[in-house]
Amino acid sequence: xxxxxxxxxxxxxxxxxxxxxxxxxxxxxxxxxxxxxxxxxxxxxxxxxxxxxxxxxGHSAARAAKTALEAAREEIASLLGAEPGEVVFTAGGTEADxxxxxxxxxxxxxxxxxxxxxxxxxxHKGVLxxxxxxxxxxxxxxxxxxxxxxxxxxxxxxAAVDPDTALVSVMLVNNEVGTIQPLEEIVRRVRERAxxxxxxxxxxQAVPWIDVAEAAASVDLVAISAHKFGGLKGTGALxxxxxxxxxxxxxxxxxxxxxxxxxxxxxxAVAMAAALRVTCAERAAEIVRxxxxxxxxxxxxxxxxxxxxxxxxxxxxxxxxxHVGFRGVEAETLLVALDRADVCAAAGSSCSSGATEPSHVLxxxxxxxxxxxxxxxxxxxxxxxxxxxxxxxxxxxxxxEQLRHAxxxx
Amino acid sequence: MGERVLxxxxxxxxxxxxxxxxxxxxHDVTGxxxxxxxxxxxxxxxxxxxxxxxxxxxAQLDIPHYVFxxxxxxxxxxxEPYVREHEAxxxxxxxxxxxxxxxxxxxxxxxxxxxxxAVATGHHARVTAEPDGSYALRRGADAAKDQSYVxxxxxxxxxxxxxxxxxxxxxxQVREHAARLELRTAAKAESMDVCFITRxxxxxxxxxxxxxRAGSVVGLDGATLGEHDGIEAFTIGxxxxxxxxxxxxxxxxxxxxxxxxxxxxxxxxxxxxxVSLRDVTFVDASPVGRAGLCAxxxxxxxxxxxxxxxxxxxxxxxxxxxxxxxxVALYVDDALVGGGIAT
Numbered sequence: 195x196x197x198x199x200x201x202x203x204x205x206x207x208x209x210x211x212x213x214x215x216x217x218x219x220x221x222x223x224x225x226x227x228x229x230x231x232x233x234x235x236x237x238x239x240x241x242x243x244x245x246x247x248x249x250x251x252g253h254s255a256a257r258a259a260k261t262a263l264e265a266a267r268e269e270i271a272s273l274l275g276a277e278p279g280e281v282v283f284t285a286g287g288t289e290a291d292x293x294x295x296x297x298x299x300x301x302x303x304x305x306x307x308x309x310x311x312x313x314x315x316x317x318h319k320g321v322l323x324x325x326x327x328x329x330x331x332x333x334x335x336x337x338x339x340x341x342x343x344x345x346x347x348x349x350x351x352x353a354a355v356d357p358d359t360a361l362v363s364v365m366l367v368n369n370e371v372g373t374i375q376p377l378e379e380i381v382r383r384v385r386e387r388a389x390x391x392x393x394x395x396x397x398x399q400a401v402p403w404i405d406v407a408e409a410a411a412s413v414d415l416v417a418i419s420a421h422k423f424g425g426l427k428g429t430g431a432l433x434x435x436x437x438x439x440x441x442x443x444x445x446x447x448x449x450x451x452x453x454x455x456x457x458x459x460x461x462x463a464v465a466m467a468a469a470l471r472v473t474c475a476e477r478a479a480e481i482v483r484x485x486x487x488x489x490x491x492x493x494x495x496x497x498x499x500x501x502x503x504x505x506x507x508x509x510x511x512x513x514x515x516x517h518v519g520f521r522g523v524e525a526e527t528l529l530v531a532l533d534r535a536d537v538c539a540a541a542g543s544s545c546s547s548g549a550t551e552p553s554h555v556l557x558x559x560x561x562x563x564x565x566x567x568x569x570x571x572x573x574x575x576x577x578x579x580x581x582x583x584x585x586x587x588x589x590x591x592x593x594x595e596q597l598r599h600a601x602x603x604x
Numbered sequence: 605m606g607e608r609v610l611x612x613x614x615x616x617x618x619x620x621x622x623x624x625x626x627x628x629x630x631h632d633v634t635g636x637x638x639x640x641x642x643x644x645x646x647x648x649x650x651x652x653x654x655x656x657x658x659x660x661x662x663a664q665l666d667i668p669h670y671v672f673x674x675x676x677x678x679x680x681x682x683x684e685p686y687v688r689e690h691e692a693x694x695x696x697x698x699x700x701x702x703x704x705x706x707x708x709x710x711x712x713x714x715x716x717x718x719x720x721x722a723v724a725t726g727h728h729a730r731v732t733a734e735p736d737g738s739y740a741l742r743r744g745a746d747a748a749k750d751q752s753y754v755x756x757x758x759x760x761x762x763x764x765x766x767x768x769x770x771x772x773x774x775x776x777q778v779r780e781h782a783a784r785l786e787l788r789t790a791a792k793a794e795s796m797d798v799c800f801i802t803r804x805x806x807x808x809x810x811x812x813x814x815x816x817r818a819g820s821v822v823g824l825d826g827a828t829l830g831e832h833d834g835i836e837a838f839t840i841g842x843x844x845x846x847x848x849x850x851x852x853x854x855x856x857x858x859x860x861x862x863x864x865x866x867x868x869x870x871x872x873x874x875x876x877x878x879v880s881l882r883d884v885t886f887v888d889a890s891p892v893g894r895a896g897l898c899a900x901x902x903x904x905x906x907x908x909x910x911x912x913x914x915x916x917x918x919x920x921x922x923x924x925x926x927x928x929x930x931x932v933a934l935y936v937d938d939a940l941v942g943g944g945i946a947t
Contacts, residue, residue: 281852530670534634534718548655549639549673600717 220537220585224422224514224575225369225399231424231576237468238426241461249458250447259460263441266460266467273474274400274416275407276433278577282450283431283463287398287419289443291320293454294415295363297440299322299328302360302392304441310334310358314346314365315558318396320417321363322554334358340558344373344506352383361392366409367399370542370555370571371506372515374404381412392438398422398430401577402473403481403512414438419461424469424576429462454581476576484574485513486582491572492516494587499594505561505569514578519569526550528570531593537586605777607674608632612707613661613669615654617789620661620769621778624785625769626663626724629668634720635662636670637713640675640678640702660788676712681705685801687813690836693861694929697754697903698798704757712762722765727751729940730771731763738888739763743938746774753903756933756943757885810836819864821848823859824873835859836865840927841874857925875922879932880915881944890914891941892935898935901926901946907935912942 241262247255249263259356264278265574270276284290295311311325315337325335336354340346346364355362362384367374381393387577394415397406401423410416416433418428434440434453447457490506496502501521520528529550542553556566572586611623613635626633637658655671662669682701689696708723715723729752739760743750758766770778770885782790797873799811816834823829830848832838837845842856846868857869879901892914898907899917909920917932926932926946933943 445884524714526673530672530714531718533668533670548659549671551673596719597717601713 201403218536220541220582221577222537222572222574222582222586222591224578225372225571225573226540227421227427228402228424228575229577230421230426231469231472233472234425234465234469238461238465241356241464245460247460249460259458263458263460263463266463269467270431270463270470271433272454273407273470274418274433275411276347276416276517277436279451280433280435281431282453282460283452285427285428286430287318287396287417287422289454290388290417290419290430291318291394291396291398292324293440293443294417294434295321295324295361295430296328297442297528298361298392298394298415298438299333300331300441300509300538301439303333305439307390308358308360310356311361311363312336312338312354312359313363314338314340314351316340316344316368316370316555317365318369318398319554321365321394324361336556339560342559342561343510344368344559345510346375346380348376348379348383352387355384355387355391357388357467359388359391361394363394363396365396366404367397367512368506368535368555369399370553371517371559372399372428372511372573373506374400374510377409377413399512401470402477403514405474405477415440420466420469420550423473425466426462429459429466431466456599462574473576480576481513484576484578485495487578487580488513488516488574491574491583492518492585494583495590498587499591502594503565505559505565514574516572516574517569518572519565520598521565521568523568523597525568525570527597528593531597532589535589535593537589539570539572542566556569564566605631607767608719609634609722609724610711610715610718610720611635611639611724612726613658614726615657615661615789615792616726616788617782618728618778618792619658619774619793620726620787620789621773621781621785622724622726622767622769623661623665623667624781624787626767626787626877627667629769633665633667634666635667636668637671638678639671639673639675640704640706641683642673642675651870655793657789664708664785664787670772672711672714674706677700678706678800681709686798687810689929690810691814691861693835693838693859695839695927696929697931698800700754700757700931701790702799703754708755708758708762708766712765716765722767724767724769726770727768728771728775729755729768731766731768741887741940742771743935743940744768744771746776748904749775750904752935752940753812753900753931753933753943756931756940758887759885760888763887775922805835810834817864819866820935821846821866821868824867824869829868832866833864835861835864840925876925877919879917879919879921879923879926880947881917881932884914884942884944886942887940894941896936897941900933900935901930910934 245258247259249260267281268278271281280473299311311333329335364375364380366377384391394413395410395413396417398419400406401418414435419430442453444455448454495518503519505517542551553566609626609631613619623633623635637655659669682698682884686696686698712723728746728749730742732740732742734740741752743752814836818833820828821830823834832847838856838859854868855874857873858867868928892912897910899910900907908923911918928946930946931943932946934941
């Protein structure tokens, strides 16, 4: 293929604006994904080279890979407050959510248990789409609205539980507005009403900010995703507490105790363990550092941009989340303006075509549609610096002003 | 001179080459694909597959590429009115409304807000800068592909900020250019028909959205010839699917939504000397009273010598009745000077 006409003489096919974030880009979308930690790269590199074996084998090459896989599993289990046998490797958070929700509900019904699921309306699509599938299979799904604070009311969850409820699913941290849910209290209240109900939590957004081992200690099914804390995209895990039966999604060679067949992603698991180790070790200090950056960013925007507002209660948010709106501005257009100024941010969720979709999370919180369409998410993470905030505070108000001046209405 | 141009890329070969040409001309090019229709039948134009095609071409050309979600605006300004017009017994042209409200409406506004100097599309038409400082909209170089008709509503403000790079090329030249650049869409088939009607055709699309009102099919003498299930299945000038057995060839001569009556007649009964227009627009000065005017009543119809008094077009030779809701575009030689919607 000939070199693209816009590229310089030495530019390869990946040069130019589509090459990905670089030092000149201000990346404020850590909730979407994080850079891969150098510790993760270092840990996984041998498995891209000499230690390439398939752990499901009997020879020395397999054993070396198996040893590494199980060492990774043990470390991850320990950091998540689980037994090694309770950690099921998946290809990410969405798969973990699907396995938990569909697997638990279908198994419960097959075993003569209930056929109802209680969840919230602002769960990640991995949970909600799984619930839609269950609904098509005849399950009764209750999707509860959420207060504008973005914090679920444990009483409301518990009140929706009835003798037919097989599963309750409530995320630990919401991916859009970053609010932390009172999971311990929810589990307690739910178990009061129905001792046998299974509880699942999507903890994908929680790991960098919360000690999941502690926060989800009483939760039956806990989903995590490595690329949210410096691991690789396409890798994750589901904690399945001992004794809980699930109907698997993927069947085949029986790996992961039959819950998730398929040759293990050894390099991915090793990278995940390394990333999780560093994340947990640095978490306490990082929370303080990043919360200060976030507060400077949001307070700065609210102070300098007229008609700006914040979504979700700040005190209930994880340290890296900022979700702000600017009345009279279309979020999608603002994101393009920011991208043209080399600032990466997000809004709602992206559909497969890359277009911005209206946020079901903000709708679930009862946020006015006009405000929802004018809101964006800025999310910080371990790679965020003061300079990121400086740039954002310079670029965002200017972009908002330009769009308002041009009359781009929400 | 390098302008910042936002190119609407549908994933098709015309808009792909439009972007490539602008780059070659030294402009700062950005591509955008419009997400207009995200319904369950999302397999028409600008579906995920088309967005992927556009994105790949953008990557090949090394230009940034965005996707704008305009599904709500599209629904309000194109789809809903399309349904309501059919319900009223008229024959709308949704591509025209999309150009008016979306491509040269919402997209135009966004482009300006984002600081672009111009918007470009792959339409086969030309914008020329005239000696007197005005802009003209002219037919594309490829007469068979000319799309000036669907751009009839553009005025000086839009034309001054519109670039139509492929309008100077024939379709064959466009494909050659795409092939030379090894663009992925060089051999892609053209999209046909209404982009948001992807399965089952117009009748079933409308049937899902309009409550059927049965009525009579009558002749010009008032005699009842048959029954029908809903007037939206009929268009002025329609010859097929009339649902009645007739001896000679018959055409829909009139559709009355109020009484749900469809009237049939012979070929000559369709002929009219005039058509009256509403929502008339001019590209520049009003062509009222101008000599050498031609009227074109279909997207690829043959233009007819005419005069225009501001409301009514008078044909030099009688023409089949223009279905209410259709666009009539007025030309002087190859320049489109204005147009309106038949009443």
